[in-house]
Amino acid sequence: MAEPWAVSDAITNRLWSFEAMDADLETELHNLGDLNKQFGNGFTSFQGSDTFNISEELQADDTAFFTFPDDHTLEVPSLTLLNAAMRVAQQLNVSDIIWDMTAISPFYQGLHHSDSDSSLSPPSLDSGLSTSRPSPTNSSLQMDPNELPLHLQPTRTQRLIAHHPLLDLLPWPSTRDKMIQVFNLPVHMRPSNAQDPMGLVRFVYDMEDESGEGVLVTGQNPFEPGTWEIGQLLFEKWWWAFDTAVVESSNRSRKNRGKAKLVIRG
Template sequence: MSSQEVPIPNGPERQRILNVLAQRRYRQRKRERLQSLEKRLDARLGSANTVYPSGRKVQLNHPIQTPLSVPSNPAATIDALYVNCPDFSYGDSRASCNTPQSVPSMSNSISLAELQDLETSQFTFPTEHAIEIPSLQTMEASLRIANLLGLADDFFDLTVTRVLDVSKLQVPIDQLPEHLRPTTAQLLLPHYPAIDVLPWPAVRTKLIGLFSQPDQLRPPVARGPMAMMRLIHAFDDEAEGLRIKVDTPGGEYDENSWEIGQAVFKDWWWVLDDGIVANSNRLRYSRGASKLHL
């Protein structure tokens, strides 16, 4: 059954099915390519002793040796060639060594480089089947916001606390998306730069106020020198951290594109409002994930 005949469902099974179809297509193309190379090799070997109409048999100056089949694992063949002939390089007719029987010599092979390319570049994923990596998408979106706010120099520095410097903004403050404009807390209270890129003004204000309090007044999860690191670790959770779904250019600046995961919700639910939770559940439902829960 071809990939066009396989129904592709929406939800968590979609990516797994697309990967299976892509691997199946890759193996089929690989078999077809190897068969094509074998035919070309056989044709070249068959012309070693050609009889022309005059009846004269033409002998090649460098007779082709006993035919060897194209290896099913070109990468292993190339590795073996390098082991037995360390000075070998592609296209160097002067290279010589004791080539083992399991490795085709340069005179009777189509092209070892061509076989190597078969392993690495025979198949590429179509754009519509590209594998999505949520953590990388979230990191890219966060860096775009950080750059917009002029935070590139200290975004990853957890030893720095400072107020947001509006003189470093890449655009005038009134041209920022409304939900990314600095809150009063960001402008007056020293805080970790990582908080500034969160797309929810209320969450930024609550976190800045929280970390401005003495340690003993904070909830247990927010106490100690590693508290901010725990928050970032929850954001970066591969499966249930902060996630973004960008459907249009500039979507990373839309707060409704961002989703809170269970790893964040279970310990930090008290800094979130109902709208953030409802929007996160909407995005989770669209990809087949369960609702957030305590």
């Protein structure tokens, strides 16, 4: 049995320990109260400030802890194509009319009586730039076609057959000729996808395929024909508009990116 004095000392020590715990707890509560007071004062100052923006504060805080690589740009095929097409349209001076579905290309000059000799035979499906003497300058064009890159200079078909200026943007003269001539045929003589009254719109829509299987433009120079290539979706629907050289060039680019060759399914 413990001595009375030993029990008394144990009780005293226990009481001192409780008092110490109470003191520590009181200190912590005091510190917490100070933090709450500071937070409240700060929040009040934020509320009273017209310039405080919680989104900006959070964004600034995030950027202090996270960094993101900025050396790679994600390309969206349809937007890349649109940018390239608009640059070409500006060069051709048709950017103001390409969205008008009733517009006629300023390259079109018609068959003038003064040109009705043997030097101007009717256009054929054979592609290539016109080797005949040039027609009188179209005042609405306000530019010299001879100043354009060779592959964008108007062909005889473009000058003799009325067509929409969207077709002038295509970088392949043979494709421009075929599209213009096919859409100039009676409806029942056209390929099925060109018989639709909105056929040209559908062609443009297929060019803008979001997966990149319409028309893909790579590189920074849209005036270089080699930077344009056709994809599987466009080729499968409009194969008759593209000659062998266009298909082979596109296949070479696709092979370099690990893509399968263009094929006509079914």
